[in-house]
Amino acid sequence: MKITGFMPIKNGVSGGYPFLEAIISVLPVVDEFLVADGESDDGTWLALTRLADIYRKVKLYKVPWKKSKAWLWLDETIEHLISLAVGDWVFEVQGDEVWHE
Known part of the structure; x- marks a missing residue:
């Protein structure tokens, strides 16, 4: 079973959202x-590209x-992201939603 997470985001930096942490x-x-x-x-796109360079997922x-x-x-x-997902399960994480164990 594979799991896909996804997030739509725009101007997360200026909005003060902890989207990278999320x-x-x-x-x-x-x-x-x-x-x-x-x-x-x-600068949101730049921050995301740096994150993607570190985390290949x-x-x-x-x-x-x-x-x-x-x-x-x-x-x-959202529908576009779901169509790209390879996971059997798919869930959205919002830019201000940080998960913990």
Whole structure:
């Protein structure tokens, strides 16, 4: 059984979110972790690429977030990440959600 974690994120640095810590906290229990960056312009992408260089389980994707009604852009991003997942089980981790044992 394989497990995939994923996170959509945009401007996590300027938002003050502990998104790197959130990702690192779940790496012991996942086979892969997918991150969709929604065109961040605050250094979030750079921080993510550095993290992915250290942790090979982390896979990064740039995804344009189109403003639309009812937050459909977020739904489309989540569905895209799920379609890329190799896990039998898939779960979302938000940028401010740090797991502990």
